[in-house]
Amino acid sequence: xxxxxxxxxxxxxxxxxxxxxxxxxxxxxxxxxxxxxxxxxxxxxxxxxxxxxxxxxxxxxxxxxxxxxxxxxxxxxxxxxxxxxxxxxxxxxxxxxxxxxxxxxxxxxxxxxxxxxxxxxxxxxxxxxxxxxxxxxxxxxxxxxxxxxxxxxxxxxxxxxxxxxxxxxxxxxxxxxxxxxxxxxxxxxxxxxxxxxxxxxxxxxxxxxxxxxxxxxxxxxxxxxxxxxxxxxxxxxxxxxxxxxxxxxxxxxxxxxxxxxxxxxxxxxxxxxxxxxxxxxxxxxxxxxxxxxxxxxxxxxxxxxxxxxxxxxxxxxxxxxxxxxxxxxxxxxxxxxxxxxxxxxxxxxxxxxxxxxxxxxxxxxxxxxxxxxxxxxxxxxxxxxxxxxxxxxxxxxxxxxxxxxxxxxxxxxxxxxxxxxxxxxxxxxxxxxxxxxxxxxxxxxxxxxxxxxxxxxxxxxxxxxxxxxxxxxxxxxxxxxxxxxxxxxxxxxxxxxxxxxxxxxxxxxxxxxxxxxxxxxxxxxxxxxxxxxxxxxxxxxxxxx
Ligand code: GLN
Numbered sequence: 001x002x003x004x005x006x007x008x009x010x011x012x013x014x015x016x017x018x019x020x021x022x023x024x025x026x027x028x029x030x031x032x033x034x035x036x037x038x039x040x041x042x043x044x045x046x047x048x049x050x051x052x053x054x055x056x057x058x059x060x061x062x063x064x065x066x067x068x069x070x071x072x073x074x075x076x077x078x079x080x081x082x083x084x085x086x087x088x089x090x091x092x093x094x095x096x097x098x099x100x101x102x103x104x105x106x107x108x109x110x111x112x113x114x115x116x117x118x119x120x121x122x123x124x125x126x127x128x129x130x131x132x133x134x135x136x137x138x139x140x141x142x143x144x145x146x147x148x149x150x151x152x153x154x155x156x157x158x159x160x161x162x163x164x165x166x167x168x169x170x171x172x173x174x175x176x177x178x179x180x181x182x183x184x185x186x187x188x189x190x191x192x193x194x195x196x197x198x199x200x201x202x203x204x205x206x207x208x209x210x211x212x213x214x215x216x217x218x219x220x221x222x223x224x225x226x227x228x229x230x231x232x233x234x235x236x237x238x239x240x241x242x243x244x245x246x247x248x249x250x251x252x253x254x255x256x257x258x259x260x261x262x263x264x265x266x267x268x269x270x271x272x273x274x275x276x277x278x279x280x281x282x283x284x285x286x287x288x289x290x291x292x293x294x295x296x297x298x299x300x301x302x303x304x305x306x307x308x309x310x311x312x313x314x315x316x317x318x319x320x321x322x323x324x325x326x327x328x329x330x331x332x333x334x335x336x337x338x339x340x341x342x343x344x345x346x347x348x349x350x351x352x353x354x355x356x357x358x359x360x361x362x363x364x365x366x367x368x369x370x371x372x373x374x375x376x377x378x379x380x381x382x383x384x385x386x387x388x389x390x391x392x393x394x395x396x397x398x399x400x401x402x403x404x405x406x407x408x409x410x411x412x413x414x415x416x417x418x419x420x421x422x423x424x425x426x427x428x429x430x431x432x433x434x435x436x437x438x439x440x441x442x443x444x445x446x447x448x449x450x451x452x453x454x455x456x457x458x459x460x461x462x463x464x465x466x467x468x469x470x471x472x473x474x475x476x477x478x479x480x481x482x483x484x485x486x487x488x489x490x491x492x493x494x495x496x497x498x499x500x501x502x503x504x505x506x507x508x509x510x511x512x513x514x515x516x517x518x519x520x521x522x523x524x525x526x527x528x529x530x531x532x533x534x535x536x537x538x539x540x541x542x543x544x545x
Contacts, residue, residue, distance in 0.1 A: 040091070082519060356385045467492050
């Protein structure tokens with residue numbers, strides 16, 4: 001493989017323009033032309049990783065195969081590319097400083113004053129080049145978090161400047177994502193914010209090669225010319241990124257605008273194959289032409305911020321398309337549910353997913369929701385804490401251990417049916433110390449999980465400290481809760497099911513993290529399918545079981 005090419009994606013004017021989606025879309029198009037591509041995210045905050053952040057602050061924490069707790073944009077990268085990412089794909093300012101300070105303590109800079117330039121920028125450059133140096137990628141796309149002009153992003157932008165100088169323009173380019181707002185009163189799209197943001201970037205010594213312009217209306221030729229002239233780019237480098245109905249349409253919109261061709265031109269690269277987006281287009285066709293429709297309740301405590309459950313929402317889109325079914329999500333704040341109102345809140349739904357989470361808030365509501373769906377035969381899918389709540393609910397209401405609980409929430413419960421994993425008990429440090437990343441699981445033949453996957457050996461990603469307490473295993477099984485998946489090394493319970501219920505599955509792992517456009521997750525596909533069946537057969541909105 002020749003030398004790796006580097007694309008840097010910066011953002012200007014405002015945050016939330018969708019750098020992650022543009023980066024993932026470009027990567028998808030280049031992948032469809034036969035290149036091997038990976039995407040990396042540089043995050044300007046001081047946390048070493050987002051693992052200790054409240055989801056309200058930063059949305060979901062995405063976990064990779066190798067157990068890194070990362071930014072949710074990595075989820076987009078995987079969903080678009082269908083290729084796993086790793087710790088190297090997400091680097092924060094905190095991690096960079098942490099490494100530099102560790103080296104300083106080891107004596108690596110003995111005698112020298114340790115400074116932002118060159119020591120921090122060197123460490124940033126090393127992190128960017130690490131991926132290229134694996135030899136696995138033709139192209140590495142690096143998304144620089146934050147917006148140009150932020151104080152926190154300065155060392156990253158300076159590192160981009162240095163990398164372009166070192167690697168040469170034929171090996172490193174910059175795409176600047178910007179906003180072209182529409183001013184209603186003037187009836188016009190405005191280019192000035194873009195001009196200012198490019199100017200600010202240039203002041204840091206970085207000249208963008210391509211502008212991707214977020215806009216609500218099509219860009220006229222005149223506007224394109226104006227931006228090309230004032231921002232010092234080729235007119236072919238002004239790419240329109242118009243608002244799309246679904247993020248999954250963005251690759252096709254970018255292709256129409258010639259983003260991938262422009263990148264290849266700048267790198268003097270030839271396509272390795274004719275662009276193959278057939279499966280992607282098939283997915284879009286199914287997504288846009290559903291033949292069924294279901295409504296699924298998403299019960300969680302962070303429902304006010306949709307990004308907190310990003311991968312779950314996307315997994316439903318993939319599974320919906322696979323079933324040619326429109327999946328409507330009804331967001332339900334778990335704190336608001338109790339045994340008295342559960343029927344009002346849940347009886348019209350075709351399925352209920354109880355979300356992952358930490359801590360006490362909203363847990364009793366999750367348990368009340370599970371009691372209702374268990375008793376009324378509504379398809380249920382519990383993920384991580386959602387699975388743990390299903391175990392607690394069963395212990396309380398079927399085994400009649402009224403005070404059963406998880407020791408995370410009630411440390412002195414007489415029936416700790418969910419308990420801290422033995423290896424976690426001595427750990428006091430919070431960052432990066434959970435059971436994280438991919439672990440194997442053996443599925444019992446004939447179970448719902450086994451049917452969904454079509455295999456008995458699976459591997460899924462984890463992020464937890466607590467587990468099913470195996471002392472209670474026989475009692476649960478005798479009463480009808482089946483242990484259908486177990487980790488082969490330590491016997492940790494990974495999946496539980498109910499025999500007497502149409503579709504009731506709890507998973508200790510996070511299936512949503514492995515669902516991609518081309519490989520919708522089997523459990524989500526199975527759950528949506530069960531919801532369709534339920535919606536067709538429900539009488540008076542519920543079936544008593
Ligand atoms: N709080 C639970 C645990 O640590 C569940 C975690 C989760 O839902 N990701 O085991």
